[in-house]
Amino acid sequence: MQYLYHAVPSDLKDDKLYPLNILKKKHPDLYAIKNAKYEGREEVAQQSIPLLDCLWKDVIFLTAVHPQILLDTYRKAGGKMPHPLQYFQIDVDSLQQENIAVARYLDDDSKKTYELYDAENIKEYSTIPNRTIDYFVDQLNQGHLPLYYAYIPHVLYKGVIDTKDLPIIEVI
Numbered sequence: 001m002q003y004l005y006h007a008v009p010s011d012l013k014d015d016k017l018y019p020l021n022i023l024k025k026k027h028p029d030l031y032a033i034k035n036a037k038y039e040g041r042e043e044v045a046q047q048s049i050p051l052l053d054c055l056w057k058d059v060i061f062l063t064a065v066h067p068q069i070l071l072d073t074y075r076k077a078g079g080k081m082p083h084p085l086q087y088f089q090i091d092v093d094s095l096q097q098e099n100i101a102v103a104r105y106l107d108d109d110s111k112k113t114y115e116l117y118d119a120e121n122i123k124e125y126s127t128i129p130n131r132t133i134d135y136f137v138d139q140l141n142q143g144h145l146p147l148y149y150a151y152i153p154h155v156l157y158k159g160v161i162d163t164k165d166l167p168i169i170e171v172i
Contacts (some may be wrong), residue, residue: 020057064125077136
């Protein structure tokens with residue numbers, strides 16, 4: 001079985017994960033809070049995802065990297081997490097396969113390529129690139145809070161995910 005992960009939001013409503021553009025209609029108050037992470041980088045939220053025929057704000061972001069590995073890597077780079085974190089563990093087979101794409105970063109710059117999710121590539125999707133570790137160290141040394149998933153393949157799901165029966169794992 002292959003799993004994908006999404007941090008459990010403290011303000012989850014309806015036992016569902018929504019893409020931002022759906023959240024805007026269903027829960028405008030939450031949308032305002034979640035959309036704030038794009039302040040100063042609004043162009044990111046408007047990126048097109050050609051394979052899914054939608055925008056960045058029309059998908060839910062998942063990772064194939066086990067959250068404990070991500071947290072351990074972040075800590076080794078000098079980052080601190082003050083509390084345990086919880087993540088939904090999502091069986092990839094429970095999702096509509098035609099609605100899953102992966103955004104991968106090219107090695108030489110910040111440009112992304114998109115591909116349909118392929119179970120055969122799970123090892124690549126779940127490996128933290130060296131440039132992510134370098135980025136963590138650089139940002140932390142400058143006193144900045146890094147983006148936790150920088151340069152890690154982003155698994156993008158076009159749809160809503162019901163969390164009611166999903167297992168939750170805790171990382172410490």
